[in-house]
Amino acid sequence: MAIIEEKLPSTIDEILEAYDLESEMSDWGMIRAGHINRTYHITFRNGEKRLLQKINTIVFKKPLELMDNVVRVTDYLREKIAEEGGDPERETLRVFLTRDGKNCYCDSKGGYWRFYNFVENAFSYDSIENDDLFYRAGAAFGNFQSQLADFPGETLFETIPDFHHTYKRFLNLKAAAERNAAGRLNEVAEELRFAYDREEDTKIVVDLIEKGEIPVRVTHNDTKLNNIMFDSETKKPVCVVDLDTVMPGSALYDFGDAIRFGASTAAEDEKDLSKVSMDLHLYEKYVQGFLSTAGKSLTEKEIEFLPFSAKLLTFECGMRFLTDYLDGDVYFGTAYPEHNLDRCHTQFKLVADMEQKFEEMKRITADAYKNI
Ligand code: GN1
Numbered sequence: 001m002a003i004i005e006e007k008l009p010s011t012i013d014e015i016l017e018a019y020d021l022e023s024e025m026s027d028w029g030m031i032r033a034g035h036i037n038r039t040y041h042i043t044f045r046n047g048e049k050r051l052l053q054k055i056n057t058i059v060f061k062k063p064l065e066l067m068d069n070v071v072r073v074t075d076y077l078r079e080k081i082a083e084e085g086g087d088p089e090r091e092t093l094r095v096f097l098t099r100d101g102k103n104c105y106c107d108s109k110g111g112y113w114r115f116y117n118f119v120e121n122a123f124s125y126d127s128i129e130n131d132d133l134f135y136r137a138g139a140a141f142g143n144f145q146s147q148l149a150d151f152p153g154e155t156l157f158e159t160i161p162d163f164h165h166t167y168k169r170f171l172n173l174k175a176a177a178e179r180n181a182a183g184r185l186n187e188v189a190e191e192l193r194f195a196y197d198r199e200e201d202t203k204i205v206v207d208l209i210e211k212g213e214i215p216v217r218v219t220h221n222d223t224k225l226n227n228i229m230f231d232s233e234t235k236k237p238v239c240v241v242d243l244d245t246v247m248p249g250s251a252l253y254d255f256g257d258a259i260r261f262g263a264s265t266a267a268e269d270e271k272d273l274s275k276v277s278m279d280l281h282l283y284e285k286y287v288q289g290f291l292s293t294a295g296k297s298l299t300e301k302e303i304e305f306l307p308f309s310a311k312l313l314t315f316e317c318g319m320r321f322l323t324d325y326l327d328g329d330v331y332f333g334t335a336y337p338e339h340n341l342d343r344c345h346t347q348f349k350l351v352a353d354m355e356q357k358f359e360e361m362k363r364i365t366a367d368a369y370k371n372i
């Protein structure tokens, strides 16, 4: 994906016209979080604020199916939240319908747009400022998963097939190396060796799922810390966002991906690898938070594989960045040519670090489980 300019979409007038809005737009800006969709905040003259988002149809090939998932999941969550005495307007997203009742608008250029409510007085974190915050993040994602425990997962569309099928991700990497589409193969021999050495790891969780040894659940599948909105004052989690990949999956995916991002001591694209490691204390906080809300519903087998899932999801993400680097940066948004390679390096550094700390991660997980 090319670098995105700060400007309104050329079709903004027709997009706004498609919705039954009470007042005119008075202000706007772009939100540069996330590597996939393009997001704007729009303010109207009556003071109302909304999020306008362009769905990336290279990544999400069936936007209507995706929107169907999002609407069904958020409708379901709204009811759950109300039952639990929460505030449904703040604790989950709301999709606004177009004048003709559709949950997104396809503009004259073929772009798909959706309008969400803007969660006021809330913000997201790109890194952990204090360890207790990460406990709360774990509790929020664990809670999200338990709120969806009875949702009929088989009715959801698979928005990205085999999203966390790590072995297929591995095979994709090998295929990208063979294609060498961007002519970058010579630069990445060491990174490829690192990945090829860990081929067997990529089969472990998918095998457990295929053999029925761990259950398929409705999971978020993109549990980056910045996919949680926190209240500006209380700093408590308000709602889980970025529901594009909510699909049947494994609890291990949600746990592992959260550790990958949040327990790292550095940013996902840090160039100075000496700054990158997995913080065991943060790991412990997240395990405790996650198990406080999801622990009772997890099986012993799932608990056993939590530490491994952290390594696995980190490795998977590193392979995906490397694949995209080899393909010429066609999937993730990048700000400079080596961006995906830098991201791959941080992920592989974290994998190596987790391998060193693995016994400790297992001990911490077992202790946290005993105490729920
Ligand atoms: C993408 O959109 P964003 O930034 O939340 C990606 C995740 C990756 C993540 C890496 C649909 O998430 O799978 O883990 O980047 N989302 C998709 O930062 O591919």
Ligand code: MG
Residues within 6 Å of the ligand: 034, 035, 036, 222, 242
């Ligand atoms: Mg996302």
